[in-house]
Amino acid sequence: MAFELPALPYAYEALEPYVDAQTMHLHHDKHHQAYTDNFNAALDKAPELKSKSAEDILRDLASVPDAIRGAVRNNGGGYVNHAMFWTIMAPNAGGPPTGAIADAISNTFGNFTQFQEKFNDAGVKQFGSGWAWLALGPGGLQILSTPNQDSPLSQGLHPIMANDVWEHAYYLKYQNRRAEYLKAWWNVVNWNEINKRYAAVKK
Numbered sequence: 309m310a311f312e313l314p315a316l317p318y319a320y321e322a323l324e325p326y327v328d329a330q331t332m333h334l335h336h337d338k339h340h341q342a343y344t345d346n347f348n349a350a351l352d353k354a355p356e357l358k359s360k361s362a363e364d365i366l367r368d369l370a371s372v373p374d375a376i377r378g379a380v381r382n383n384g385g386g387y388v389n390h391a392m393f394w395t396i397m398a399p400n401a402g403g404p405p406t407g408a409i410a411d412a413i414s415n416t417f418g419n420f421t422q423f424q425e426k427f428n429d430a431g432v433k434q435f436g437s438g439w440a441w442l443a444l445g446p447g448g449l450q451i452l453s454t455p456n457q458d459s460p461l462s463q464g465l466h467p468i469m470a471n472d473v474w475e476h477a478y479y480l481k482y483q484n485r486r487a488e489y490l491k492a493w494w495n496v497v498n499w500n501e502i503n504k505r506y507a508a509v510k511k
């Protein structure tokens with residue numbers, strides 16, 4: 309069994325004008341496909357790992373053989389991170405958070421505006437490629453950034469939502485203006501899905 313590229317849950321142009329269709333085509337069909345293929349190729353060298361979920365593999369990188377650990381970290385991370393990323397965006401979405409995550413964000417960060425500022429700041433300040441995250445850990449909700457395709461799963465955290473700050477996520481439309489992309493991205497955030505993820509990891 310090999311991991312498969314998940315289909316986008318909406319049309320490539322559905323997130324316009326905030327995320328353009330050409331970026332979505334390249335990001336999903338080329339970048340995510342490449343992470344998927346390279347993750348599978350790495351696991352071919354350690355077939356014993358194929359019975360685990362991709363998330364469980366990332367939770368326990370120490371048990372991945374040395375020879376493929378880097379490839380699994382990068383490409384398994386890319387596989388899992390993007391699979392979540394497509395689902396936590398949607399057309400006709402955005403706006404302030406709803407449900408349990410709205411209360412948790414207010415309780416943890418003061419209010420939604422302060423949360424957005426801190427999240428965007430994590431994205432802007434991530435040097436080079438990486439991700440800005442909201443994750444649940446032992447101390448509650450936290451904002452963090454990771455380089456490359458590193459997953460918070462490998463730090464014992466539960467990812468709730470994230471924004472991709474690799475240049476491939478925004479450069480065609482926003483060029484060097486990462487901060488502008490981070491700000492516009494809130495218009496496509498899918499709070500329904502984020503609430504589902506929050507409910508699942510709180511158990």
Ligand code: MN
Binds near residue numbers: 390
């Ligand atoms: Mn990406």
